[in-house]
Amino acid sequence: MTLTGRHLDRSGPAAPGASGDGPWPSRESTADGRPAGESSIAQDPILRLHAARYTSLRADATPLGLSSVHPAFGPDTLAVPPRALLTPSGPGGRPAIREAVGGRDDKDLDDLDYFVEFMARPVVAVFRTLLDRHGTLVETDGAGAWRYEFSGQGQPTGRVLLAAPAPRGTPTVAAVTAAVTALHDVLRALAQAVGEGAGADARVDAVVAEELRFLRPRTVALLTGQHPWRTYAHAVPVEQDAVLRGVLDRVRARAQARRDRPALPPPTVVIDVDCCALVPTERAVRALRELRLPAARGAGGRPVSVDPGAFAVLPSDSRPAWDRFVRRNGLDLAWPGVDWAGAYAEFLRGFYRPWDRLRTDRVSPGLNRFVRDVERIGGVVVLNTGRRDRVRAHTRDVLDRYGIGHLPLLTQPDDRTAPVADLKVANLKRGGPWDVVAVFDDNLANRRAMAAAYPEALVVAVEPPNFTSDRPEGAPPADRAPLIATFERLPDPLPPSRQPAGPQLSYAQSVAGLHLPELRPRLAARSYQVRLSAAQSTRLVARLLDQARGHARNTAEGARRWLRQETGAAETTDAAVARLVHHILTRKQFHRGSRSRYPLSAAMSDTLPFIRRGQPIRLVLVAFPLKQSSSGLKAEGALPDLAELAALVRLVELRHTIAQVYPPGIRLRILTDPTHYRNRPPDSFDAYQRKLREYRRLVGADDFVSFTDVDEAAYAGLGLTPATRRTLLERYRQEYRTTLAGLDITDQPVRTLARASAVDPGADGQAPPFRDIFTSLLHSVAVPGPPGPRLTWSQRVYADIYQLDGEDPAEVLAARRQVLRVVWADTIDYLAAARADHALGYDRMFPDRVRLTVNQPRQGRCGFAPLGGSVLLPWHGTAAVTRRGEISVDFVVSLRDQGFVPVYSPLLGGEQAWFFVPVTNTLAHGDRGAEIEPALLDAIRLRRR
Known part of the structure; x- marks a missing residue:
């Protein structure tokens, strides 16, 4: 028989309004007397780009009483029900959507990409913005159902038309589930009509995943119903964001002090590996699936197996976490006769053996960016783990795959006898020198040992999502450490749907300070x-x-x-x-x-x-x-x-x-x-x-x-003469090439940059540091790539420019390598020029x-x-x-x-x-x-x- 766990999650769902959520604005009316829906469209950038309200429709589907006419197509547009676009139209009986997309003026994108950016993304963006910022839903059925806006010539405008007045009443999980299901079905059907096959469905899913990131927690709670978008609802608690930004502030302050006193050790952030830097979801699922429990009373003597897919949470490797896994999933109530202590020992064997399973771990969301940010502001990240030396290669494989293989990795002896926490402290003391400013660990004993050894460091508890831990449900960590689930931070600036008022500047000092994967090109905004x-x-x-x-x-x-x-x-x-x-x-x-x-x-x-x-x-x-x-x-x-x-x-x-x-x-x-x-x-x-x-x-x-x-x-x-400078430039270029020979920037880029900095021939003060110039030039070179919108392609390439392996397409990885090689050569040119300036006395001009x-x-x-x-x-x-x-x-x-x-x-x-x-x-x-x-x-x- 199969044991299902029966979804008895005793913790209960998160309540809307928790974790920094403010109240939704009133949906009755606004100070200017307009219905709230009209006011929100006028004041909200995403709704202004992608939505308008109408009061009525003429017989020919022309919308009347538009809250705003389209700037490129004027008032004479058409309101087309999305299902109507699936009906045959034109020669050959092709769906009307194919005629509309194929007959467009804009040919920069292929048909499916055009549909995604001008028809699918606007719908999902409007749905997300109305729900997340304004607490209202897109009407999906009845006389007030949403419609696509088309020009008189049959071209999509990139806008959704909504009936006025705006819906009233706080959304419920049931209402959201019904709306999502209807939207999903129609978008999938339209995508299939434009580009048949799994690729069309995947593109719609990708848009949903992109647009439903960084929601308010209350919105995620509303998206917990049984519908296709449930898995894409994503939020980052403001408390987690504050903890991670606080760590970066500490690193920044210590790095500034080190610039004034170079002899100081680098500010260092220490991160545990298991259930912290790396998340063992696949290992946990496999170990549970292979679990064969002793026969339970009332089970007729037959062995009991488990179905991991039915569990609300998964167990980590500690005994308290296992016990909470059993209780959270109701296993102790459903099968009181099972030896759960014995099951724990069997789970651990499958969790760690064979060791190759360690290679299936995935990096914690946001870790790559957090590591890059620590390094960018002058800090160092060290991985300090309880794993033994014999699995270093397995661990390194995963780190390399995710582009963080350059990080120092401290493991423990195969024949260890001392407690893991003591060995982790000893490893850290032997390494370095490091100025430990923060420690992240999921284990209470480890955190306490680190806090005692480094009393000035901020010690942070980590609990990966969907895993139990050694913390009792609803209670703070026993050591009162701040708690995070992932290493994700809220982007700067926030998504427009979360802005308090209007579009915001980023105030980023470099492109590296932006969350590039989270930024949307808003191609439909061209007509504005x-x-x-x-x-x-x-x-x-x-x-x-x-x-x-x-x-x-x-x-x-x-x-x-x-x-x-x-x-x-x-x-x-x-x-x-x-x-x-x-x-x-x-x-x-x-x-x-x-x-x-x-x-x-x-x-x-x-x-x-x-x-x-x-x-x-x-x-x-x-x-x-x-x-x-x-x-x-x-x-x-x-x-x-x-x-x-x-x-x-x-x-x-x-x-x-x-x-x-x-x-x-x-x-x-x-x-x-x-x-x-x-x-x-x-x-x-x-x-x-x-x-x-x-x-x-x-x-x-x-x-x-x-x-x-x-x-x-x-x-x-x-x-001077130009020849004098050219001769000096070539001399310094050759010196850099000779000194850096054997270093390949496309082989572990961060580690290679560190090695280049260590042998930098201009480090005597004649030129800026190699790494500083490399990073300053990184986003200022041309990006090789296919035809199409340059902005979106550059975003993909630069999303994590140092990530040269893993799941990204081969053409993206090839472009990253080419960019890195160009920047490497440009850095040598720049530093050679700086040293030539110094030698020729440009400062004395x-x-x-x-x-x-x-x-x-x-x-x-x-x-x-x-x-x-x-x-x-x-x-x-x-x-x-x-x-x-x-x-x-x-x-x-x-x-x-x-x-x-x-x-x-x-x-x-x-x-x-x-x-x-x-x-x-x-x-x-x-x-x-x-x-x-x-x-x-x-x-x-x-x-x-």
């Missing part, structure tokens, strides 16, 4: 693009310049007041003027980094010679190399956009501010370096430089800003100048922030205007995901967006397409801090 007129564009630039002049007057007056307070008088001496200039250069709208890097004494030395002669103060700045658009993740186009123009406006503001206190003003020489560090063809940067000079004329900066190639300036200023820098300033240099407090430099990303009107920069891959849409201008042309704006701040008109809300257009400005 805005096109400014020439008059609108020039008015925007004029307003920015007017604001700059007004701010210049205010800042200068504030500087004079400051000087009067400091000195008691309005001094007019040369030294007083120099103090004013220094005060202005270090104001928050202009300055970046610590002001201590550019003290008053340095400003006096740099500016007094010019002030005494009554000449314009000379400044020099290395900036504006080229737009980083190669991968398609940072910027979509290669030309300077509104971010670069705004940076020039900020320079105009600086010029006017200083001229208020020192009328001769300033002269700024901008050194561009598009080919200085990396060999690039001229056509990759010539257009960028030409457009930059157009912007300079447009903002009136021609008379004080000049652009010069950095090498041309060096040749003239230092008396301009001894009598204020040396501005857009990077974190070194001593004696004045940090300059082109866009106030924006983290990214203009050329490292894409211009974006926030819903408050501030000009900033972000990565286009995040902007697209968050519901920002492109704005085009005649100042840049029709091929590249001038900037991006939240879709929720646009208006759609049937005859004019999309427009920016006038209030926002008039509010666009530079940040002040």
Whole structure:
């Protein structure tokens, strides 16, 4: 007979509203008097892109009373029931969906991909957003059932039409189950009509899995019914997110201290292996399936076998966890006569033997990213396990498969006699040197031993999902350790359906800081693009310049007041003027980094010679190399956009501010370096430089800003020749190639980078560290791949660029290897150039100048922030205007995901967006397409801090 466990899970389901969930918004009405459904569509970026409400339908299926007309197709669209698309239409009796997809204008995608992005994803995204953020359901039957919107020419618009008013009442598990089942059935049927076979079903399932990630826990609770989407419902508790971010904060602080004191050991995060770093689901299932229990009373003497698929939870390898497994699944009640202690011993044999079963373990969700983040901010991850030396190879195989085979692995002797916890502490003490800042372990005894050995470390309990542990149900860990289930964190920024208000900037400092697999391209948003007129564009630039002049007057007056307070008088001496200039250069709208890097004494030395002669103060700045658009993740186009123009406006503001206190003003020489560090063809940067000079004329900066190639300036200023530099460059390149010979970046990339750093010939301070430059260049190279949308392909390649084995398609792995090889070669070129600069004295080019820098300033240099407090430099990303009107920069891959849409201008042309704006701040008109809300257009400005 088969023992089923009967789903007697005594813990009970999670209650909606737990773990950081806030209340759903009211579904009655909003402050503006509109039905809540209409208001949510207007304010929610995903609903704004993919949904509209209608009040009635004409006989010809034209929707009336649309909450918003489609910006590309106007009000004359059609509302088509999804089932109607399965009826025969056209020659050959093909389903209507085939005619619609096959007759589309957009041919960048194949038929199935087009269906997924313009028809399947919008439905699932609207379902998720309405349920997760607004607490309402998509109507799936009756007169108010949802419909697809089609243009008059039969083209899908990418939107779902919903009947008004919005449904009321809190959703129930039963209602959600019915809605999901209906949606799933129709999407599967439509997909099969477009592309027959298992591939079509798999694509729908993939969309569901992608769109149902990072839900609120209350939403996951509503998705627990018996329906096809149940397994895809995913949430990360805010408490887990806080614990993991806290660990990263600890690592970051210790890494900063180590930069100031390099002799300190690296900050180290220690992670156990079994039921922690690796999850043994397949081993547990196999061991249970092979279990043959002693005959139970009342079983007629027949042996009892188990069906693991019927269990609510699985057991881990500890005895308390086994006992809880038995109770949680009701096995003790169903079969009271079974020797469960004996069954535990038999389970353990199958759990660990044969040892090859260890190779079936899977990495804990989120671990790869957590490891990369610890390493990226200067920390080290060490795996400290109770496994014995004899299974090191088995463990390494799994780690290698998941791209973390470079991590130090501490195992225990085959003939161990001491307790596992003591040996784990001893192993860690012998290793290193390591500065242990956090320890993750699923075993209570291990955690207590680690806490005693490292009292300053944060010790964290781990319980993988669907496994029992040594913790009693409902109780906190006995050692009061914070508890996590996986290593997943909430993404930055949060998915739009979880945002409190409108699309958000990511504020990531690098693409590596984004959760790339979680970002959606929103291809259907292409039709929401805005096109400014020439008059609108020039008015925007004029307003920015007017604001700059007004701010210049205010800042200068504030500087004079400051000087009067400091000195008691309005001094007019040369030294007083120099103090004013220094005060202005270090104001928050202009300055970046610590002001201590550019003290008053340095400003006096740099500016007094010019002030005494009554000449314009000379400044020099290395900036504006080229737009980083190669991968398609940072910027979509290669030309300077509104971010670069705004940076020039900020320079105009600086010029006017200083001229208020020192009328001769300033002269700024901008050194561009598009080919200085990396060999690039001229056509990759010539257009960028030409457009930059157009912007300079447009903002009136021609008379004080000049652009010069950095090498041309060096040749003239230092008396060098190009041949001298070429010879030195080749010498240093060859030195790197010789030193790094035998290292293959496609063989354990992280470990190879560590080895390269250990033998770095420029580590004497003549150049930045090898690893730092490699990681900074990683996302700025072209990504080889098939035709189609570049953004989505680059996301797949960069999802985990160091993962070169495992389950990803061969073409993705090949592209990753090629990217790594290119970056390796570019890193050598960059470091060779940096060492050549040092040897040739590039730092001595301009001894009598204020040396501005857009990077974190070194001593004696004045940090300059082109866009106030924006983290990214203009050329490292894409211009974006926030819903408050501030000009900033972000990565286009995040902007697209968050519901920002492109704005085009005649100042840049029709091929590249001038900037991006939240879709929720646009208006759609049937005859004019999309427009920016006038209030926002008039509010666009530079940040002040």
